[in-house]
Amino acid sequence: SQTFTCRRPQSISRLRLRTVCGLHSKILAGRTITDPDLLESSNVDWLKTVKGSSEVLLRPQTTEEVSQILSYCNSRNLAVNPQGGNTGLVGGSVPVYDEIILSTSLMNNILTFDNISGILTCQAGCVLENLSLYLEERDYIMPLDLGAKGSCQIGGNVATNAGGLRLLRYGSLHGTVLGLEVVLADGRVLDCLATLRKDNTGYDLKQLFIGSEGTLGVITAVSILCPRKPKSTNVVFLGCETFEELLKTFQLCRGMLGEILSAFEFLDSECMRLLNTHLKLPNPITDCPFYIVIETSGSDQDHDSQKLDNFLEKAMASTLVTDGTVATEQSKIKDLWSMRERVTEALTHDGFTYKYDISLPVERIYQLVTDMRQHLGDRAKSVVGYGHVGDGNLHLNITSPAKDPALLAAIEPFVYEWTASCQGSISAEHGLGLKKRNYIYYSKPSQAVALMGNIKAMLDPKGILNPYKTLPDDLK
Numbered sequence: 001s002q003t004f005t006c007r008r009p010q011s012i013s014r015l016r017l018r019t020v021c022g023l024h025s026k027i028l029a030g031r032t033i034t035d036p037d038l039l040e041s042s043n044v045d046w047l048k049t050v051k052g053s054s055e056v057l058l059r060p061q062t063t064e065e066v067s068q069i070l071s072y073c074n075s076r077n078l079a080v081n082p083q084g085g086n087t088g089l090v091g092g093s094v095p096v097y098d099e100i101i102l103s104t105s106l107m108n109n110i111l112t113f114d115n116i117s118g119i120l121t122c123q124a125g126c127v128l129e130n131l132s133l134y135l136e137e138r139d140y141i142m143p144l145d146l147g148a149k150g151s152c153q154i155g156g157n158v159a160t161n162a163g164g165l166r167l168l169r170y171g172s173l174h175g176t177v178l179g180l181e182v183v184l185a186d187g188r189v190l191d192c193l194a195t196l197r198k199d200n201t202g203y204d205l206k207q208l209f210i211g212s213e214g215t216l217g218v219i220t221a222v223s224i225l226c227p228r229k230p231k232s233t234n235v236v237f238l239g240c241e242t243f244e245e246l247l248k249t250f251q252l253c254r255g256m257l258g259e260i261l262s263a264f265e266f267l268d269s270e271c272m273r274l275l276n277t278h279l280k281l282p283n284p285i286t287d288c289p290f291y292i293v294i295e296t297s298g299s300d301q302d303h304d305s306q307k308l309d310n311f312l313e314k315a316m317a318s319t320l321v322t323d324g325t326v327a328t329e330q331s332k333i334k335d336l337w338s339m340r341e342r343v344t345e346a347l348t349h350d351g352f353t354y355k356y357d358i359s360l361p362v363e364r365i366y367q368l369v370t371d372m373r374q375h376l377g378d379r380a381k382s383v384v385g386y387g388h389v390g391d392g393n394l395h396l397n398i399t400s401p402a403k404d405p406a407l408l409a410a411i412e413p414f415v416y417e418w419t420a421s422c423q424g425s426i427s428a429e430h431g432l433g434l435k436k437r438n439y440i441y442y443s444k445p446s447q448a449v450a451l452m453g454n455i456k457a458m459l460d461p462k463g464i465l466n467p468y469k470t471l472p473d474d475l476k
């Protein structure tokens with residue numbers, strides 16, 4: 001059941017049957033879903049912690065249809081919940097009450113791909129993995145990759161400003177997204193679908209929508225700069241005795257691998273225990289307190305192997321790492337990446353999961369896990385740490401056999417106060433959605449939040465777009 005309480009703005013109407021009939025006959029014949037069984041999976045989030053009660057799901061195919069839907073809903077004060085692959089982890093992708101769900105799943109066409117510049121333009125509903133496969137056939141790759149690639153959509157990725165496993169190398173979507181087409185709350189289409197690397201003509205409006213979690217507009221198309229497919233890829237899985245040694249390994253690695261380093265990720269021994277127990281994934285090396293996944297991507301296998309060998313020799317000789325294995329072949333690369341990518345899935349089998357996605361100065365990231373373990377004692381089932389070391393991004397996850405309000409009260413605000421004391425961010429890459437929005441003040445000054453409120457009021461004066469998400473309840 002829905003865990004979070006919200007104030008429903010007076011201005012937003014309840015859904016009425018005639019609305020459904022109006023939408024159905026006027027706009028989307030055959031693509032208006034009202035069958036409760038079919039709506040079930042779109043009403044609940046991936047973590048199964050937030051459940052709405054929407055009675056209508058719309059599946060437009062074109063920007064024009066999205067425009068008609070929003071114009072219709074805006075004129076009748078009907079709330080709309082944009083939804084992509086529904087893999088979001090902060091309760092932003094599902095309705096809180098009976099908001100109309102606007103799914104982009106049928107907006108899945110690739111529009112153009114320029115083989116010289118590597119610029120891809122596509123509709124928002126393209127699944128990330130499908131885009132990756134399309135590009136790989138053309139010797140390119142997507143600049144982002146994440147464990148949810150099989151379901152998440154590029155529109156959802158942009159709306160959440162997803163980080164993922166390649167950010168260390170290719171940077172954030174604020175840099176790689178070159179253009180967006182967005183339908184505003186009243187149905188106007190904002191065409192900022194540029195395919196230019198450089199364009200300083202006025203304010204860069206697309207940036208506003210990157211990470212706005214469907215609260216400012218519905219993204220209908222994206223143009224994105226894609227890197228060439230690396231000719232050589234290596235993945236190394238290493239074990240470390242302490243987090244200090246892991247950080248020293250990161251330093252060494254950056255120095256010795258330089259431009260070929262494409263990912264530096266970690267998981268702790270508690271994650272390994274969950275992978276072994278719940279997913280039956282065996283540890284590829286000997287048991288250690290910490291594990292590192294390093295990926296290199298380059299254009300010359302001999303050159304990259306040489307650099308990697310030198311690095312590994314030094315890391316082993318200096319006893320920074322205690323054990324390790326290297327993969328150059330695709331299937332083993334995939335297996336080693338699973339050890340990192342599937343921690344999220346393993347956690348769902350461990351119990352009710354409290355997820356925290358924290359940015360911190362890199363040297364502080366594991367201290368939070370250690371302090372949290374000590375703080376909670378035996379009240380939690382598992383307290384695990386993993387994440388994107390290279391980006392200073394910790395995923396701290398805590399499980400309990402079932403939802404446990406007393407445990408939650410012990411975790412929060414402790415975790416947010418701890419983060420704020422280091423000037424960290426309480427949401428590094430997942431967004432605020434429904435779950436985290438009221439904690440925004442731990443990471444943003446009130447003037448900044450007030451300005452966000454002004455922007456929301458300007459772009460969506462009736463508040464129909466993804467209400468109860470991102471912005472805090474106390475915003476005037």
Ligand code: FAD
Binds near residue numbers: 213469
């Ligand atoms: P949804 O979950 O459907 O929606 C997310 C938010 O975006 C909602 O607020 C929704 O309203 C809005 N939205 C969706 N589409 C649009 C649109 N077209 N226009 C406007 N608003 C829209 N996240 C990371 O950052 N890094 C990771 O490494 C990562 N790994 C993950 C691994 C797993 C196994 C899972 C389940 C999730 C992971 N996530 C990660 C979180 C999630 O996958 C990302 O946030 C993803 O970008 C969401 O895409 P989606 O299409 O599923 O969006």
Ligand code: MLT
Binds near residue numbers: 341395
């Ligand atoms: C990850 O890095 O694995 C994702 O952000 C998902 C998660 O935090 O569990």
Ligand code: ZN
Binds near residue numbers: 395
């Ligand atoms: Zn992550």
